[in-house]
Amino acid sequence: MTSSVVHRNMEKVARAGCVWRRLAAGDGVRVCAASPLTPATGGGGDPLGHIPPHSRMKSNYSSVPQQKPDWNRAVSDAEKIVGYPTSYLTLRSLLSDEMSNIAVHMRKLVGSSHPLLKTAKRLIYNGRNNMQTRGLIVLLISKAAGHLNPEELDQDQPAGVSLSQRSLAEITEMIHTAHLIHKGVVNLSPTVFDGTTLQDMEFGNKIAILSGDYLLANACTGLAALRNTKVVELISTAISDFMEAEFIGDRDNQGNPIPNETITMQDWNEKNFLAAGSLMAKSCQATLLLAGHSEAMQKKGFEFGKEIALAWQVYSDLQPFTDLYRHPPGTAIDLTSAPVILHLLHDNSLLDYVTAAGNSMENCDFKKIHQLIMSGNAVEEAKQLCQSHAQAALNVVQDTFEPSDACTAFGEHHKCSQDLLAQTFLF
Amino acid sequence: MASSIRGRAVRLLDNFINQTLVLSTRNISRSLSENSIRGDYQGCQSSVLLTSETRGRARSSYRRLSSAGRALRQVQEPGRQASPLSPAHRVSLVDTDLRHMFDDIKKELESQFELQEIAKYYFDGQGKAVRPLITVLMSRAINTHLHDEDRLLDSQRDVAMAAEMIHTASLVHDDVLDVSDTRRGKASVNSIHGQRKAVITGDFILSVTYAMISRRCCPDAIIAMGEIPKNLIHGEFLQMGSKENENERFAHYLKKTFLKTASLIAYTCKTAAILSGADDSLQEVAFQYGRNVGIAFQLVDDLLDFVSSSSTMGKPAAADLKLGLATAPVLFAVGQFPELNPMIMRRFQEPGDVQKAFELVHKSDGLEQTQFLARQHCQEAIKVISTLKPSEEQKALITITDKVLNRIK
Numbered sequence: 001m002t003s004s005v006v007h008r009n010m011e012k013v014a015r016a017g018c019v020w021r022r023l024a025a026g027d028g029v030r031v032c033a034a035s036p037l038t039p040a041t042g043g044g045g046d047p048l049g050h051i052p053p054h055s056r057m058k059s060n061y062s063s064v065p066q067q068k069p070d071w072n073r074a075v076s077d078a079e080k081i082v083g084y085p086t087s088y089l090t091l092r093s094l095l096s097d098e099m100s101n102i103a104v105h106m107r108k109l110v111g112s113s114h115p116l117l118k119t120a121k122r123l124i125y126n127g128r129n130n131m132q133t134r135g136l137i138v139l140l141i142s143k144a145a146g147h148l149n150p151e152e153l154d155q156d157q158p159a160g161v162s163l164s165q166r167s168l169a170e171i172t173e174m175i176h177t178a179h180l181i182h183k184g185v186v187n188l189s190p191t192v193f194d195g196t197t198l199q200d201m202e203f204g205n206k207i208a209i210l211s212g213d214y215l216l217a218n219a220c221t222g223l224a225a226l227r228n229t230k231v232v233e234l235i236s237t238a239i240s241d242f243m244e245a246e247f248i249g250d251r252d253n254q255g256n257p258i259p260n261e262t263i264t265m266q267d268w269n270e271k272n273f274l275a276a277g278s279l280m281a282k283s284c285q286a287t288l289l290l291a292g293h294s295e296a297m298q299k300k301g302f303e304f305g306k307e308i309a310l311a312w313q314v315y316s317d318l319q320p321f322t323d324l325y326r327h328p329p330g331t332a333i334d335l336t337s338a339p340v341i342l343h344l345l346h347d348n349s350l351l352d353y354v355t356a357a358g359n360s361m362e363n364c365d366f367k368k369i370h371q372l373i374m375s376g377n378a379v380e381e382a383k384q385l386c387q388s389h390a391q392a393a394l395n396v397v398q399d400t401f402e403p404s405d406a407c408t409a410f411g412e413h414h415k416c417s418q419d420l421l422a423q424t425f426l427f
Numbered sequence: 428m429a430s431s432i433r434g435r436a437v438r439l440l441d442n443f444i445n446q447t448l449v450l451s452t453r454n455i456s457r458s459l460s461e462n463s464i465r466g467d468y469q470g471c472q473s474s475v476l477l478t479s480e481t482r483g484r485a486r487s488s489y490r491r492l493s494s495a496g497r498a499l500r501q502v503q504e505p506g507r508q509a510s511p512l513s514p515a516h517r518v519s520l521v522d523t524d525l526r527h528m529f530d531d532i533k534k535e536l537e538s539q540f541e542l543q544e545i546a547k548y549y550f551d552g553q554g555k556a557v558r559p560l561i562t563v564l565m566s567r568a569i570n571t572h573l574h575d576e577d578r579l580l581d582s583q584r585d586v587a588m589a590a591e592m593i594h595t596a597s598l599v600h601d602d603v604l605d606v607s608d609t610r611r612g613k614a615s616v617n618s619i620h621g622q623r624k625a626v627i628t629g630d631f632i633l634s635v636t637y638a639m640i641s642r643r644c645c646p647d648a649i650i651a652m653g654e655i656p657k658n659l660i661h662g663e664f665l666q667m668g669s670k671e672n673e674n675e676r677f678a679h680y681l682k683k684t685f686l687k688t689a690s691l692i693a694y695t696c697k698t699a700a701i702l703s704g705a706d707d708s709l710q711e712v713a714f715q716y717g718r719n720v721g722i723a724f725q726l727v728d729d730l731l732d733f734v735s736s737s738s739t740m741g742k743p744a745a746a747d748l749k750l751g752l753a754t755a756p757v758l759f760a761v762g763q764f765p766e767l768n769p770m771i772m773r774r775f776q777e778p779g780d781v782q783k784a785f786e787l788v789h790k791s792d793g794l795e796q797t798q799f800l801a802r803q804h805c806q807e808a809i810k811v812i813s814t815l816k817p818s819e820e821q822k823a824l825i826t827i828t829d830k831v832l833n834r835i836k
Contacts, residue, residue, distance in 0.1 A: 217656035224653030239634035247540035
């Protein structure tokens with residue numbers, strides 16, 4: 001089934017959100033030199049960190065149980081600080097005629113295997129944990145930097161985050177979600193799907209396109225309402241970057257990326273900056289711009305957003321090798337993910353398996369590929385890469401939001417959110 | 428270069444075959460300022476030379492129209508002759524503005540990947556480019572009205588380009604939604620590159636458009652432009668649902684028509700006015716003109732779906748019926764042939780429905796009534812635009828309503 005490959009890809013994308021928890025749990029600990037805790041070792045990682053809270057009890061893999069990260073608490077602390085429940089970020093746009101219309105149609109999809117179903121499920125069940133972290137980061141950095149035009153804060157004075165900045169956080173989430181949904185559109189060909197499946201897929205595509213377009217259209221209107229042309233430009237180009245990333249490198253017939261002999265980490269960087277870094281970087285930059293900060297400060301925001309998104313991405317790339325509970329060997333792997341490329345740099349015998357799969361990566365012997373990569377150093381190298389990006393993000397926070405900085409004038413809340421930004425890496 | 432100018436001029440002239448070409452002094456002076464006297468002049472000359480050939484082609488197309496189409500054309504005849512401005516003149520009014528538009532759009536869509544080829548695919552100059560044409564004319568008409576200066580602002584030109592780009596982005600998504608394999612007489616993006624890339628390309632074109640207009644437009648202009656995607660998608664949702672009640676059904680259809688087609692023209696006209704510094708009531712004039720012309724445009728489109736052959740439209744005939752859509756001609760025909768009602772409700776899904784509905788519409792006066800309604804909207808458009816200070820562009824905006832009513836593709 002081609003669709004199952006697509007599913008797995010979709011899942012992978014969604015799990016990107018887990019890195020936050022992971023950063024909080026394992027890698028982050030190592031980033032902080034002062035931490036006395038034992039770093040995660042081996043391929044096991046910290047499965048506790050990336051299983052939704054309600055299913056945590058089921059987990060019996062635990063190579064590093066020393067520390068139990070409380071992501072939910074971190075989020076609710078963060079929400080208190082920014083004064084806004086992030087789980088409502090996209091909810092407002094979901095409570096509309098159009099969306100209830102979609103819900104009605106979505107029902108017809110139940111039972112089919114269209115990727116949209118999984119995306120929708122995640123939006124509803126795991127919203128808080130997986131999907132809303134981008135908006136939360138935008139709010140946190142807004143809070144940490146402070147607003148230079150207090151008169152714009154108006155009734156939001158106590159929270160220290162302006163209405164525009166909240167709106168921007170929502171827009172960031174909407175764009176990201178729309179992109180996830182549109183990426184899940186399935187290429188249809190009568191040769192791959194039989195009659196009923198083809199119809200299901202056709203219908204699923206229709207709903208996916210409409211709901212994605214709906215979110216994007218709302219993002220457009222929301223962006224325009226910010227009344228800041230530079231922000232519109234920044235965020236619009238971030239969307240273009242997303243789309244460009246989809247066209248980088250070779251792809252199979254369902255759009256799954258395929259590596260070649262010459263692929264390097266430079267390629268990985270370029271692609272993932274476009275696919276993940278750009279939106280985060282530009283949203284962080286834009287929120288500082290809205291708060292009236294200097295270009296130098298905005299650049300820092302950009303750096304922070306980029307680094308955290310890349311750390312996030314490596315973490316997500318690592319999942320098939322560290323979280324064997326959710327990715328038993330044999331599960332499809334993104335063949336241009338960081339561990340695969342890092343392995344290819346030492347040993348390109350892996351490409352034989354790729355060539356053997358022909359035009360559809362679902363034919364790949366993922367079990368063999370998994371074994372091959374686990375036998376080398378690539379996973380360890382990828383973990384180091386994840387740390388270095390996380391460290392870079394942390395450095396930006398520490399250098400930029402010094403207590404001596406002008407923005408500390410904005411009081412206790414500032415200090416608090418600064419701590420929180422640091423904490424997300426620490427606990 | 429000359430041949431593409433010729434191609435566009437010929438297309439624009441298609442409906443005005445009996446009129447003579449006047450090369451106005453104004454056009455010459457504009458050409459001078461463009462430093463391209465020879466090119467422009469030659470372009471216009473070619474149009475003259477081609478006119479007789481075009482005339483023959485257009486006539487044979489008319490002959491192919493159904494009796495309803497012919498009758499409608501006769502009804503339109505007096506209106507056409509009454510138009511005060513020669514069409515060639517109108518073409519020359521905006522030709523310099525639009526000449527490089529497609530090249531500029533392609534420049535905006537530059538990307539290092541395959542994406543750019545797919546994104547540029549429809550910007551081959553083969554489209555009617557009605558939306559940019561109207562935007563440019565509206566910009567110049569409002570600029571004249573307010574400032575006695577008809578120079579087109581760069582930002583207004585961006586908006587004209589944006590009109591075409593947003594339209595194309597929505598077409599790319601529409602073709603995936605409708606599982607359509609052809610567009611403008613060539614294979615659709617989704618049929619060549621697959622659904623996934625088509626959807627992503629549509630998003631790309633839209634985002635590039637907003638990045639482009641954000642560089643030169645003011646926040647108010649961007650707010651007006653920001654309404655368009657929301658309207659388009661809202662219209663798409665309305666199209667998915669249908670109403671039991673006949674009266675509601677027509678209101679539903681008109682609302683959908685505004686959202687899906689007219690809103691783009693209405694908001695780009697409004698944006699052009701905002702950029703010129705128009706106040707609220709003047710913005711409303713621009714908006715209402717665009718809204719009415721847009722609705723008329725779609726009504727004629729729905730009518731042509733019944734009377735035009737696939738080779739002229741670039742899409743198969745009765746395409747709407749096949750998609751299960753009941754457009755104005757059908758909704759009018761229901762009055763005379765109530766047996767259409769159940770077919771509308773089941774979206775023409777049963778075998779023979781499309782054929783039967785097609786015949787009934789032709790038997791009814793649905794096509795005439797659709798044309799009549801389109802005409803009313805055009806008259807409303809003329810009424811609002813007549814409140815502007817007279818200018819050549821204003822006259823062109825009036826004659827363009829005839830083009831909308833009498834187009835054959």
